[in-house]
Amino acid sequence: MNFLKSPLNYTGGKHKLLKQITPLFPDKIDTFVDLFAGGCNVAVNVDAKRIIANDINTDIINLYEFFKASDANKLVEQIDAIIDSYGLSNTSKYGYDKYKTNSSKGVGAYNKKAYEKLRNDYNKNKTPLMFYTTLVFAFNNQIRFNSKGEFNTPVNKRDFNKNMRKNLELFIDRLNNLNISFSSKDFKDISVSKDSFVYIDPPYLATLAAYNENGGWGEAKEQELLDYMDALDAKGVKFALSNVFENKGKTNELLLKWSKKYKVNHLTYTYHNCNYQAKNKEADSTKEILITNY
Known part of the structure; x- marks a missing residue:
């Protein structure tokens, strides 16, 4: 399958991981909720009756x-x-x-x-x-x-x-052919029904990405998200979380401990080209995981 690439180059974008991520999603999805939509690479490539793409960045959602x-x-x-x-x-x-x-x-x-x-x-x-x-x-x-x-x-x-022009045209065409709506809320304020499938690609606590530069994501937020996902699980709502356990020798202990309750799928991809300031590409490697509750 050829996946459509977002016209936005969002830090940590999942376009190159789609062929590994999407087969791990449920076979049938009624409502797909992308909690941290970012570049929207996942939302526009999912087969679902209804799609909700949420991101706290209002500039992105308005776009x-x-x-x-x-x-x-x-x-x-x-x-x-x-x-x-x-x-x-x-x-x-x-x-x-x-x-x-x-x-x-x-x-x-x-x-x-x-x-x-x-x-x-x-x-x-x-x-x-x-x-x-x-x-x-x-x-x-x-x-x-x-x-x-x-x-x-x-x-x-x-x-x-020409490539950017074509990509933008294809993306707009896809949006117009999807039953997709957008919202710009904190993840805690997103309520989902039992027939929803929630995909979660938050800022990674173990990395220093653009969305994390200004103190926007720390251990308190991480714990809130873990509690939110536990609440989804208790309601019988299926979810999938993209993240990393470790980056540049820094381990996300909170996530590692929490993940033992669920299934951890290891993916083969490293973000070598995302940060133009990185000098040591090997040190910049991250091992992606997808944690699911089904």
Whole structure:
């Protein structure tokens, strides 16, 4: 099966793990609840009658709702209009020669000043259209905010190329063909029915990802989530939790102890390319697990 890739490069995105994760899901799913939707890679690739994608990041959820309400062709035209207005590169239209560079060098140097203006303007007026256009020109298309809530990813060497355009169009088409709704709540505030299947991909306590940089996730939150999943289990609700026991020599003891009640599925994947600041790629390895209660 070919899995659709999200147009958002979210830290810890599960696209490369889908072929291992989805066969471990229940055969028939009535309502699929993605508690920490992030890049939405899992939600848009699940076969379910109804899908609820939740994420506490309102910018992300607003963007998905904007995508779902958009005509793909018109949206691409709007993005191109912003690109032109800021004087950013458009290699899909003009190639690399116009910008006195090539594919290997990229267009980062050409776009740096214009991108920083675009990013500053987005931080002043956070609309979904500006958010996505800023992401297009952000390094590795990564979503990263500072402690003030300002988007602060540096410039990318790529622009709104043909692959990104096609991917965005396919993603919007998929959203329009799914029975999917979005919410932006704390996981504790999500109530689920017994016929739901809950997929949980939280910030990893054992890692230092973008969503964890500003003290947003600690042991107290981790324990709340473990208690929440125990409550789901007591109600007879099936769940699957993506996580890691250990990262860079740091062990998540809370999770390790809690997991003994459930089934632990070990996956073969490491996040070698997610963090552009990582110097020692071997030290950056993480062994993914999927914990299920069925």
